[in-house]
Amino acid sequence: MNQPIARLRRLRSVELRTHAAADSAEFYSEVWGLSVVESGREGAWLRGTGDQHHALQLTQADRNGLGRISFAVSTPAEVDDAARRVAERGILVVQGPGPVDDAGGGYGLRIVDPEGRIIELIADTLAVPALGGDDAVPVGVTHVVLNTVDIDAAVRFYCDVLGMRVSDWSEHQMAFLRCNSDHHSIAFNQAEWASVNHVAYEMPSVDHFMRGIGRLRHHGQLPLWGPGKHGPGDNTFSYFADPAGLVCEYTSGIAQIDEDRWLCRVWRRVPELSDLWGTAGPPSRQVREHMAGIPDPGAFERHDLERAS
Incomplete structure (x- = not known):
């Protein structure tokens, strides 16, 4: 029996493809309670008060959809191990394993599930301090x-x-x-x-x-x-x-x-x-x-x- 490809530690972030990236970024930052950490013509990255660089990535697209779901694993070595197990199983890889050229950095692997969703396993992302305060905003x-x-x-x-x-x-x-x-x-x-x-x-x-x-x-x-x-x-x-x-x-x-x-x-x-x-x-x-x-x-x-x- 095949082993799971990795031990997932936590759900780290979600990328949403949206036809209204600019308006959505304003909503999530001004109303929802997240904070913009990076932004550009193609979208924005927003964080909560927790210790993750970002919780949400918004990417401009022609239609709504899922960009990817990102899970944290402990080390780059675990990412490499996951890549070997993925190859043995014949699962489609769209990126990695290797350094991630994206906001938040890290060392990751992106695979595709049976319905076309991109799942990212990532380690060594940029460390950010948790934010204090008692505001009613998301972690x-x-x-x-x-x-x-x-x-x-x-x-x-x-x-x-x-x-x-x-x-x-x-x-x-x-x-x-x-x-x-x-x-x-x-x-x-x-x-x-x-x-x-x-x-x-x-x-x-x-x-x-x-x-x-x-x-x-x-x-x-x-x-x-x-x-x-x-x-x-x-x-x-x-x-x-x-x-x-x-x-x-x-x-x-x-x-x-x-x-x-x-x-x-x-x-x-x-x-x-x-x-x-x-x-x-x-x-x-x-x-x-x-x-x-x-x-x-x-x-x-x-x-x-x-x-x-």
């Missing part, structure tokens, strides 16, 4: 939910190849996968096409979470769904749409997993378990449409493959 990105046409195949790849573990299922509609003690850093939602469902940002506490929602309301931004508290993951939620229509979430209090004691559970998809507080109501047609997004072929129809050939 960083905490999870990404992805729409998939084959949830079983997606879960199998991310577990067998990337070494993630299934924390819980929401019937056979959603699967929640972890790479560390956080209940999930990736979740898959069975859908008609592959796309980004939403990106979630960690708030330090429920108080920060609620004050952040208040700030968005002050800017005329009302939640698409929330505030509430999910059953799977036990985390708070409030979902909004950015200027391109991509969904972003404030969350706090994600369940912590004890590997020796945790038992995977299959949750029923009923309102009282989707929202334990009963404050959000069922998700509306509008929020479902935003979360569905548009079909995203990922790397299979982009220049990344041309660079790799």
Whole structure:
């Protein structure tokens, strides 16, 4: 049996391709609470208060989609080991292993999953100090939910190849996968096409979470769904749409997993378990449409493959 290609330490950052990069950068910096660390004609890199150089990269594109998902590994040697295991498995590589010529630097490897998503494994990124203060702003990105046409195949790849573990299922509609003690850093939602469902940002506490929602309301931004508290993951939620229509979430209090004691559970998809507080109501047609997004072929129809050939 093949070993996973690496040990993922944490979800580091997400790149979103967006048709409204400039407006979105303004939204995430002026309203959402991230800080711009670098910017240019093609996009922007934004950080939270945590110790990652950036949590979000926005790249100008003709249509919305996922650029890549970046996971931290411990050392460049682990990246090289991952590259060898990837070659043995015949998985497509679009970049690396080697130094990353991108904001934040590092030594990385980029591979393609079965639905065309680019996954980056990276070590030795630029160190930045965590920011102090008690502002109601995100620490960083905490999870990404992805729409998939084959949830079983997606879960199998991310577990067998990337070494993630299934924390819980929401019937056979959603699967929640972890790479560390956080209940999930990736979740898959069975859908008609592959796309980004939403990106979630960690708030330090429920108080920060609620004050952040208040700030968005002050800017005329009302939640698409929330505030509430999910059953799977036990985390708070409030979902909004950015200027391109991509969904972003404030969350706090994600369940912590004890590997020796945790038992995977299959949750029923009923309102009282989707929202334990009963404050959000069922998700509306509008929020479902935003979360569905548009079909995203990922790397299979982009220049990344041309660079790799």
